Amino acid sequence: MQQADNPKWGMVIDLDRCTGCSACVTACSLENNVPIVGEEDAGYGRGMHWIRIERYWEGAYPNLTARFRPIMCQQCGNAPCEPVCPVFASYHSESEQLNVQVYNRCVGTRFCGNNCPYIARQFNWFGYAAMMPEPLNSQFNPDVTVRSRGVMEKCTFCIQRIRRGEETAKALGRPVLDGEVEPACAQACPSDAIYFGLLSDPQSTVSQLSRSPRSDVMLEDLGTSPRVIYLKAGSGAIQKEQP
Amino acid sequence: MTADAVPLSQPQVYDEEEDPRQHLMLDPRPREEMNSMVMEAMHTTTREYWIVVGVLTFLVVVCLFGAWGYMIATGMGVAGIRRPTMWGIFIANFVFWIGISHSGTFVSAILRVFKAEFRRPFTRAAELMTTFGLAAGVMYPLIHLGRVWVSYWIFPIPNQRQLWPNFHSPLVWDMLAITTYLLSSTIYLYMPLIPDVAMARDRSTGWRYKFYRLLALGWRGTENEWHNLRTGINIFAFAIIPVMFSVHTIVSWDFAVTQTPGWHSTIYGPFFIAGAIFSGVSAVTMILYLIRATMVNMKYFVREEHFDALGKLMLIFSFTWAYFYFNEYLVEWYGGDLAAKTVLKAFTQPPYGWVWYLMLFCNMAVPWLLLWNKRVRRTPWLMFVIGFLINIGMYAERFIIVPTEISTNRFPFQWGDYYPRIELLISIGSISLFLLLYAVASRLIPLIPVWEVQEGQLAHSLKRFGKHEVATKSELE
Amino acid sequence: MAEEGRIHLALFKDVYPATMALDKLRELGIPEKDMTIVSGVPYSDRILGRPKYTTRLPRYSLVGFVGGFILSLLLNWGTPYLYPIHVGGQPIYPIPTTILLTFELSMLGLILFTFLGVLFESDFPSLGPKVYHPEISNGKVAVVFDCPPEIHTRVHESLAALGAEWVHRTEAKQL
Numbered sequence: 001m002q003q004a005d006n007p008k009w010g011m012v013i014d015l016d017r018c019t020g021c022s023a024c025v026t027a028c029s030l031e032n033n034v035p036i037v038g039e040e041d042a043g044y045g046r047g048m049h050w051i052r053i054e055r056y057w058e059g060a061y062p063n064l065t066a067r068f069r070p071i072m073c074q075q076c077g078n079a080p081c082e083p084v085c086p087v088f089a090s091y092h093s094e095s096e097q098l099n100v101q102v103y104n105r106c107v108g109t110r111f112c113g114n115n116c117p118y119i120a121r122q123f124n125w126f127g128y129a130a131m132m133p134e135p136l137n138s139q140f141n142p143d144v145t146v147r148s149r150g151v152m153e154k155c156t157f158c159i160q161r162i163r164r165g166e167e168t169a170k171a172l173g174r175p176v177l178d179g180e181v182e183p184a185c186a187q188a189c190p191s192d193a194i195y196f197g198l199l200s201d202p203q204s205t206v207s208q209l210s211r212s213p214r215s216d217v218m219l220e221d222l223g224t225s226p227r228v229i230y231l232k233a234g235s236g237a238i239q240k241e242q243p
Numbered sequence: 244m245t246a247d248a249v250p251l252s253q254p255q256v257y258d259e260e261e262d263p264r265q266h267l268m269l270d271p272r273p274r275e276e277m278n279s280m281v282m283e284a285m286h287t288t289t290r291e292y293w294i295v296v297g298v299l300t301f302l303v304v305v306c307l308f309g310a311w312g313y314m315i316a317t318g319m320g321v322a323g324i325r326r327p328t329m330w331g332i333f334i335a336n337f338v339f340w341i342g343i344s345h346s347g348t349f350v351s352a353i354l355r356v357f358k359a360e361f362r363r364p365f366t367r368a369a370e371l372m373t374t375f376g377l378a379a380g381v382m383y384p385l386i387h388l389g390r391v392w393v394s395y396w397i398f399p400i401p402n403q404r405q406l407w408p409n410f411h412s413p414l415v416w417d418m419l420a421i422t423t424y425l426l427s428s429t430i431y432l433y434m435p436l437i438p439d440v441a442m443a444r445d446r447s448t449g450w451r452y453k454f455y456r457l458l459a460l461g462w463r464g465t466e467n468e469w470h471n472l473r474t475g476i477n478i479f480a481f482a483i484i485p486v487m488f489s490v491h492t493i494v495s496w497d498f499a500v501t502q503t504p505g506w507h508s509t510i511y512g513p514f515f516i517a518g519a520i521f522s523g524v525s526a527v528t529m530i531l532y533l534i535r536a537t538m539v540n541m542k543y544f545v546r547e548e549h550f551d552a553l554g555k556l557m558l559i560f561s562f563t564w565a566y567f568y569f570n571e572y573l574v575e576w577y578g579g580d581l582a583a584k585t586v587l588k589a590f591t592q593p594p595y596g597w598v599w600y601l602m603l604f605c606n607m608a609v610p611w612l613l614l615w616n617k618r619v620r621r622t623p624w625l626m627f628v629i630g631f632l633i634n635i636g637m638y639a640e641r642f643i644i645v646p647t648e649i650s651t652n653r654f655p656f657q658w659g660d661y662y663p664r665i666e667l668l669i670s671i672g673s674i675s676l677f678l679l680l681y682a683v684a685s686r687l688i689p690l691i692p693v694w695e696v697q698e699g700q701l702a703h704s705l706k707r708f709g710k711h712e713v714a715t716k717s718e719l720e
Numbered sequence: 721m722a723e724e725g726r727i728h729l730a731l732f733k734d735v736y737p738a739t740m741a742l743d744k745l746r747e748l749g750i751p752e753k754d755m756t757i758v759s760g761v762p763y764s765d766r767i768l769g770r771p772k773y774t775t776r777l778p779r780y781s782l783v784g785f786v787g788g789f790i791l792s793l794l795l796n797w798g799t800p801y802l803y804p805i806h807v808g809g810q811p812i813y814p815i816p817t818t819i820l821l822t823f824e825l826s827m828l829g830l831i832l833f834t835f836l837g838v839l840f841e842s843d844f845p846s847l848g849p850k851v852y853h854p855e856i857s858n859g860k861v862a863v864v865f866d867c868p869p870e871i872h873t874r875v876h877e878s879l880a881a882l883g884a885e886w887v888h889r890t891e892a893k894q895l
Binding site: 273274275278399405406407409410411416419420422423426427430434438441442444445446456457459460461462463464465466467468469470471472473474475478479482483485486489493694697698701719720 | 756757758759760761762763764765767768770773775777778781795796799800802803805807808810814817820821823824825827828830831832834835837838839841842843844845846847848850851852854856857858859864895
């Protein structure tokens with residue numbers, strides 16, 4: 001069976017299942033060589049994590065609910081970060097329908113970081129990767145670039161795993177199976193809140209979930225057409241036990 | 244009733260009307276005398292001058308190049324920028340200097356086109372501000388880069404990778420517009436300078452003679468040369484006005500084309516231009532006071548009438564700026580979406596509330612309360628203070644626009660305050676660079692365009708009209 | 721102007737006697753193209769009584785404008801044609817950005833070529849010896865003319881009678 005010519009990769013995050021445990025954040029950092037910046041810089045807002053878990057409290061005690069939302073680069077179809085880069089370091093890849101960041105082309109103007117409405121981009125303020133203490137620097141993933149200082153970075157939907165999946169499928173002469181390619185965050189999530197797959201395949205899990213009545217995207221009115229679809233959580237209020 | 248020309252040797256003062264000889268154009272002196280006044284001003288360097296130059300050089304070396312070098316070696320993290328305020332004081336400074344640079348073009352191009360005679364003595368002082376303001380400002384797009392050593396990729400230079408810059412990006416438009424403006428204003432500074440440098444050449448010896456001879460290109464003043472120069476200056480005056488408008492509009496589009504609430508406003512183009520001319524004219528006032536105070540013979544050329552005229556312009560542009568700013572504020576406050584309204588609320592709260600109030604005070608209260616008064620406008624030191632306050636206010640406006648408006652975005656979880664670190668040192672360095680360049684230029688080239696002053700004086704005369712002498716201007720062109 | 725040794729310079733205090741000197745020279749048979757006024761401030765043709773001067777400078781400006789325009793077309797459409805990269809859902813050849821770039825580069829061309837035109841038309845830079853008098857930049861108006869040796873003395877006498885401060889045959893000197 002022929003693979004769709006331009007496969008459109010997408011992610012669905014079920015907010016009912018998300019517990020805010022941050023396993024996805026950790027897994028992503030380890031998979032993608034995200035450096036550790038230290039306490040002081042992280043406190044000043046220079047954390048490099050590609051996913052952030054936003055936690056909002058709703059209601060008042062004792063009817064308090066915590067809402068968690070993991071936010072990473074939404075891989076917008078009309079990404080506002082792309083046209084503003086003066087050197088084409090951030091552009092739209094037609095073959096994977098993703099927003100790609102070319103580390104060795106970035107000159108560090110940080111215009112893309114300002115223009116991202118989801119604040120999903122990070123900048124290497126120092127050479128953090130080079131400053132990682134031994135033996136942490138032995139754990140770097142050889143499939144992923146280690147970024148120098150002065151370049152922007154962001155979630156790539158684990159494009160190295162996408163490529164590996166596509167190459168394996170091509171070598172075996174079949175299309176990529178649904179669920180075969182899994183980014184680190186989806187792999188690590190203990191409650192299976194993150195789904196990943198081809199939105200261009202109408203039968204894949206992510207396509208079916210995206211048609212659910214709970215599906216929603218962030219900041220839809222901006223027209224960015226993001227590829228990350230959230231499934232809205234239920235009320236989740238903690239009921240006081242009836243005697 | 245016939246109109247007689249009253250000889251200027253017997254001015255007649257009518258009641259409390261001012262003496263018409265107070266006006267530079269009606270108080271001519273022989274060209275030879277004006278030339279020697281300007282040459283003397285250029286050659287006189289006191290001990291204080293050399294101390295100031297020494298201090299400025301030290302500040303430039305340590306604060307600008309030293310701190311910048313340290314930042315290049317260590318990383319952008321030594322500055323106070325962070326997520327989400329990825330642009331901070333560096334870009335605010337950039338916008339500020341480009342705004343200051345509009346002063347010269349406004350004075351020498353727009354006032355020339357409108358034939359405002361009071362511009363004549365200070366066109367060169369204003370044009371020097373433009374050129375040096377651009378020199379200071381053009382460093383900031385390089386300073387704020389994360390990898391400045393590959394900044395040449397922003398230029399369309401054919402390369403082995405066959406990559407070109409992204410012409411969709413406002414930063415590339417910036418690069419083109421600022422290059423165009425820098426070249427235009429340098430040439431526009433140079434062209435009217437040629438006859439004055441020729442005059443200096445005729446009066447100098449030694450290294451100055453060699454320097455001026457080279458700069459004067461062999462100018463003599465033949466009809467052919469004057470025709471070409473005059474036509475060139477006229478074409479330039481008309482051409483540089485749209486360039487000046489486009490430059491600051493393109494700088495404003497760095498912000499307006501984004502999705503950031505507060506930045507995404509259609510009024511940014513004219514708003515920035517009004518603000519630029521406002522801060523530019525105020526800066527010209529400051530420089531003129533400094534020139535009068537520190538250089539000999541300048542009190543003949545730069546008079547109270549010039550401060551008066553500049554003060555009126557400052558008041559007009561204060562109203563213009565306030566009109567555009569209120570436009571932007573009202574529209575966002577009234578029907579703006581939640582994100583935009585949150586930004587507006589952030590203006591009045593710590594930690595940046597004081598900056599916003601400072602901006603309103605300096606840009607509106609100070610001019611509106613003071614500049615309507617003729618006596619205030621004709622007091623040079625007071626105009627210096629007002630100009631200084633206005634520039635503080637305009638800098639506060641740029642600070643409000645750049646780091647404050649991006650610190651409050653659509654995700655409260657990602658709001659973040661910006662506290663500058665090494666930016667302060669580098670800012671001090673770039674101001675010192677501007678002042679140093681100006682101080683050196685003031686002793687290297689004649690600051691007053693004497694040929695333009697004499698041209699204006701030839702065209703002005705006093706004429707009796709009824710019971711009073713009035714100034715008349717002849718169209719000699 | 722003719723060969724060395726025939727150039728004369730007459731220095732006047734003001735522009736009016738200088739224009740009368742031009743009339744005198746015309747009377748004595750010196751053609752328009754062999755005389756010129758050299759001054760420290762510009763005077764228009766009409767004030768000097770000279771034939772109208774048509775300048776070629778706008779042609780330079782136009783050439784510069786067109787050159788800048790062509791360069792902008794190459795950058796706007798040529799570079800994305802050679803290496804198309806998709807950004808932000810925008811078309812590869814968008815019109816609004818084209819307008820911007822075209823304006824900037826055309827104005828750059830216009831400005832640069834106007835300046836070069838001023839230089840070319842005035843033969844700048846020319847640092848060789850020239851006929852000049854330093855008093856010209858002091859506000860005096862000079863009449864420089866090419867005088868056939870026969871009428872040399874008559875010319876000098878008439879110009880002196882008109883109030884010339886200084887009338888001599890001049891050698892070209894280093895400025």
